[in-house]
Amino acid sequence: MPKVKIPRKSTNVDMTAMCDVAFLLLTFFILATKQKPPEVLAVTPPSSVSSKAAPDKSILVTMTADGKVFLTLGDETKKNAVIDDFNKTKALGLTGAELAKLKKSEFIGLPANKLKSAMASNLVIAPTAMDGIPTDSTNNELSDWIRSVTNAYAGEDQKALEKMLLVKGDNAALYPIFKQVKQAFKKNQIFKFRIVTNSEDIPQGSELAKQPAN
């Protein structure tokens, strides 16, 4: 019987194309992901099953574990208006340079009576060294800030504001602080806001999991 010769083919496959794809994807993912800015205030938010993404532009109230409250005005178009309004209504008498310095800082976390001296000095106070905005029921300055915010967003911008109000709190923040923050919103007739949470999977077999996805 004559031998049938089977031509031996190399098992080597050209990997160039695959390599191209891999690195293309890699480049895409690196460029497409948004870099999270380094967090100045260490806050670990609680988790919830909510799957709505937090908005990028926001008026954010941060509650730290040690009970300090900070305000971040994330909407650059109205930031100046809010700060000017607060300066006016609280009669702080900040000068142009002092206002400019306040507008530059990411976190607002000083009581109104300390704002002037802090802004007048050349030193920049780190948010962790700030006292936080007072939220006591007798001196709820956060409420004054929120009022300035609502003043700046009066009229047609009100709808936009509703989507921007965020509260972010540390797991260990005590309930009374959260209550005061809610109070500050309520005083300004704001009843809807959002809470920043880490997303969590819906537990298997729960009532929510049985509902049709909306």
Next chain:
Amino acid sequence: MAEMDTSSGGGHKKGPGVKKSKKLSTRVDLTPMVDLGFLLITFFVFTTTMSQATAMNMNEPKDDDIENQKKVKESGAMTILLGRGNQVYYYYGELHADKISEEFKSTNFKEIRKLILGKKQSTPIDDLMYIIKSDSASTFKNSIDILDEMSINAVPPGHYAEVDITETDRLLIQKTEEANGIK
């Protein structure tokens, strides 16, 4: 793996004894590079999706319109109290002075889901009402967790409300905490 691929370079066949000049192929085995590429992709995909912040909606009731406040049927009410050290206390309806120790029960966040669900299933939906009260020693996490439990159990909005804690409830929590040694 990293050998140079020289096999495909064979062109014309020359007879034996004819010396051919060795031509090295320029092809490199790219398999490790592909491996590395996909490894990095996997790494980036996993690390980025983990830290995505979401937002939970929060609707507060208006304080001033007392007329609009619903009267709650005692049979359909469940009061959930949040205490120190992630402890949860609860009672159904109203507390009766002579049976407090039976009615006022303590539990934790793992068990409360079943209790909420049990109440939901045993009560007509129109009567159902969860009243959430937070002690000043409870944390922000606790308040969010209990609201989250409400959405996990698909309690319709309007059937749960956060209410300020009363002095009696506060004292009861304090007593129970002392008895259980929770600090």
